[in-house]
Each structure stands twice: as C-alpha cells, then as structure tokens.
Amino acid sequence: MQAWLIIAYGLLIVAGVALLVFAFRTGDRRYLYLAVLLFVVFPVVIVLKFPTEISPETQLLYDAVEKLPDSSNVLLTFDYYASTLAETEPMSRATLRHLFRKDCRVLTMTTIPLGGPSIAERVTREIAAEMGKVYGVDYVNLGYKANYVAVLKGMGSSIEAIYPTDNSGTPLAKLPMMSRIKNYADISFIIAIADNDIVSYWISIVRAQYGTPVGTGVTAVSAPQYYAYVGAGQLTGMLGGMKGAAEYEALVGHPDRATKGMTAQSLVHLFIIFSVVAGNVIFLIQKRRAGAGGQA
Amino acid sequence: MKTTVPVIIAFLAGLVMVLAFFFDPEKSFVGRLEPEVLRWVTIVGGFTLLLGVVSIIRVNYGGVHRRSSGWGYKLATVVSVFAMAIPAMLPTRMSPLFGNGPGSIYDWLFNNIDAPMMSTMFAMLAFYIASAAFRAFRARSPEATLLLVTAVLVMLWRVPMGEAMLKGIHHSLPEYINTYIMGGANLAVQRGIIIGAALGAAAMSLRIMLGIERTYMGN
Secondary structure (H helix, E strand, O other), X not given: OXXXXXXXXXXXXXXXXXXXXXXXXXXXXXXXXXXXXXXXXXXXXXXXXXXXXXXXXXXXHHHHHXXXXXXXXXXXXXXXXXXXHHHHHHHHHXXXXXXXXXXXXXXXXXXXXXXXXXXXXXXXHXXXXXXXXOEOOOEEEEEEOOOHHHHHHHOOOOHHHHOOEOOOOOEHHHOHHHHHOOXXXXXXXXXXXXXXXXXXXXXXXXXHHHOOXXXXXXXXXXXXHHHHHHHOOOOOOEEEHHHHHHHHHHXXXXXXXXXXXXXXXXHHHHHHHHHHHHHHHHHHHHHHHHHHHHHO | OOOHHHHHHHHHHHHHHHHHOOOOOOOOHHHHHHHHHHHHHHHHHHHHHHHHHHHHHHHHHHHHHXXXXXXXXXXXXXXXXXHHHHHHHOOOOOOOOOOOOOOOHHHHHHHHHHHHHHHHHHHHHHHHHHHHHHHHOOOOXXXXXXXXXXXXXXXXXXXXXXXXHHHHHOOOHHHHHHHHHHHHHHHHHXXXXXXXXXXXXXXXXXXXXXXXXXXXXXX
C-alpha cells in the first residue's frame, strides 16, 4: 500500500475519533453525523482497494448460472424500490453481465409498482448496449402487473395471459424471444433481486410448485432470513447486501459499483463498531464511578 | 347480504385455488378454472391501485381546500400524483414523451427526482444507526452482551476490511461466523419463525375462507 494512502486514511481515522470525542463531550450528535459523512465521502474520493472473500452462498449462485447451458432462458426480477438501489442495482448489473456473457435470453419483470419497470428498463438497456444485445431477441422487459401472488401463480400456466404486452406495450407475440417462452417450464433459472419478502413467494409458489430453481439477491438486512432457504436447498445461492454484489462482481471479473462502495461501507461499519465499544466503555466507567460513589 | 356475498366469494375463490393445486391444469375443470380466477385477481388488484390513488387525492385535496396545517405538502402530493400519472397514461403515439418507457416524462421524473429522494431517505438511516449505536447499544445484561458481541462479529464479517481483521485473529474466523452464527444459530431461529408464520398464515386463510375472520370487510 502507498505511504500517502496510509497517511490519508490515518488522518481520516484520527478525525473520526476526534469527532466521536466531541460528540461525547458536548452531547451533540451532529458530530457523529459529520463523522459518518466523512467515512462515506472520503473513500469515494480517495479509493482504497481491499480484496473481497467469496462467500459460499454467492459462489453457489455463480456456479448455478455458470452451469446453465448457453442460450438458456432466465427470468431476472427487479423486485426493489429505488431506496435500496445502492445495494440491489449492482446485483442486477453483475448478474445481467454474467447472463449476457453466457448468451442467455433474459426475461425481466417487477412486482414493484413505484418505478420498478423504469429501473428494469434503465439497467437492462444499459448492460445490453454494453454487451451488444438486442431487445426482443436477447432480452424482454415484461414490466409490472398488480397483485404479485396472482402474477407469480398465473405465469406458471401462461406468461402471455398475465402479460399480454411488454413494458412498452408491444404484444409478446411480436417479440421473437417470447416464441420460446410460454411459462415456467421454458425457464431454466430465476434470479429474484429484491428488498422485500417477495423472495419467499418465489420460493413457495414457483420453486415449490413448478420446480424452477430460484436464486436471489437481497439487502443485507433481509439476508439472514434467507439462510434457512439456502440451507434447505430451496434457494440456489444468495447475494447478501452490497458485499454479496461485490463478491459477484469479482466472480464475473467486472468490478463495478458494489466493489467501489465496499471501502465506504467498511469504514462506516468499523466506525459504528468503534462507537458501540466506546459507548460501552464509557457506560462501564460511569457505572463503576456511580457504584464507588454509592459505597462512599 | 352485505357480509354474506363477500364471504361466499372469498370461500369460492379460496376453494378453487386450494383444489387446483391437486388437479391437472389441462385436463380438469378445476385446473382450467385456476388461470381464470388469477386473471380476475390481477384485474381486481388493478382496481385497488386506482382506489388508492382516488383516496390519496381526496384526502390531500380536502386538506388543501380547507388550508389545514401543512397544506403546502398536501398540494405537492396532489401535483406530484398528476405530474407522474397523466404523462404515463397518455398514448405514446401522441408523443415519445408519454407512456412509461425510456425517455418518457414519467421515466425522467422517476430516475431524476423520485429515485434520488427515496435513496436519500434510506441513506439517512446510516446517520441514525451510528448515533443510536453510540448512545443506546449497551451491554446491560448477559442477553444484551450476547447480542452486542454477535452484532459486532457479523458487522465485521460483512465488510472486506473487517474480514481482513478477523483473518488476522484466526484465518478461519470469517468462515466460522458464516457457518456457526449465520448458518447455525441464525438459520435455526429463522426456520422456526418461517414455519410459525406459515402455519399462522394457513390458519388465517382458513378463517377467512370459512367467514370466521371478517376484519377485511371492515367488521
């Protein structure tokens, strides 16, 4: 590591600790907010690269996609709101790159009415342009339909019955790719990228009732819930939070937004841990002093 | 009559969905009925969205009309609903700016106003969590200490710098955290919660189908 980088990050840590001390002394939490801001912005300006270890859950998802025969039909869902884009969008981008690299035909959809179709359009078109893929031939965006339970169940019988047109209003019959995809029986793998409980429905409705394997990418806060499904073999792999996305980017060999975000996330995590430890040390000292005062 | 008809509809719709699971979707009457019911559910779902839009306009327009407190925010809500909805509903043959495809007004408003605002709201959590961690996360009891130690270990494990630190202590420590905390204790507890919630959902569905649970009708 370069000496100036060590000095720069050393100064950052000193500033963070100083702000924590100010926060304690004055009781003003704005010092803490300033420290968090510093730890988020600083690594964006001065990048420090750290190697990312691949977790077994990420490896499982990558291997499942890797084992798919070339030109397989894959359903990729954009089941997340704009609020969690920092965590979930890198997952979509990395998986899309992997799928397109394997020449998979990608069908995208969303169960989120607020902006779900727009996110799917923007991300898919950007990666498709980068990989030279053509709309209607290599990928199709189905968009949104209300009532996700009925949508997930209905697509098992006929995708066209639920989505007569794609997101832009083009009838599915006019899209060459859709002539090969009628229902889940024609889909080899489903990757549900989500920030809510919809993944449970992909498992209980689609994986359990139609047998199509499902992998997922979820926010870090909801990842613990899905370990149970990965352990039971009901989920074929999982990306947990931005770290999961960074791991997948490393596997695909295309470091992108999640990899860049890892340093900021690392620093904020370490700062929060330091704050917890410092808070507890202060708590214990105060408790001991109060006890000593009571005895006197 | 006001409650009997909805209960009968709920019972029949639920019964079709339960029975269809056991019948051939192509060869049996019940199996063929299932996609029809699902199509109806999707259409009804669309109407519930419309109901939501009508409701939000009614409530907020009333506030603006009466100049109640925060009426400016209510006006912003009403204007935003129309600004997003009207261009999205107009046909694209009139202009490429209409509809909800790439390059449309709706798409621009979402990507440049809505998405950054939602991300900002969510990002604020980092500041509150840091503040709360410093002020409130205390090892006051053995249970709280266990929670605190587990949280610290998992937070370290979830970031590359923390992972490197854990490896410095013992090269297999990150792997142990994944195996014993996330894939062990966490998995066991989550499985219990999931099974419990599923049993609860099944019981609730049965209560709705049999008309015992009627709160969804406002009773």
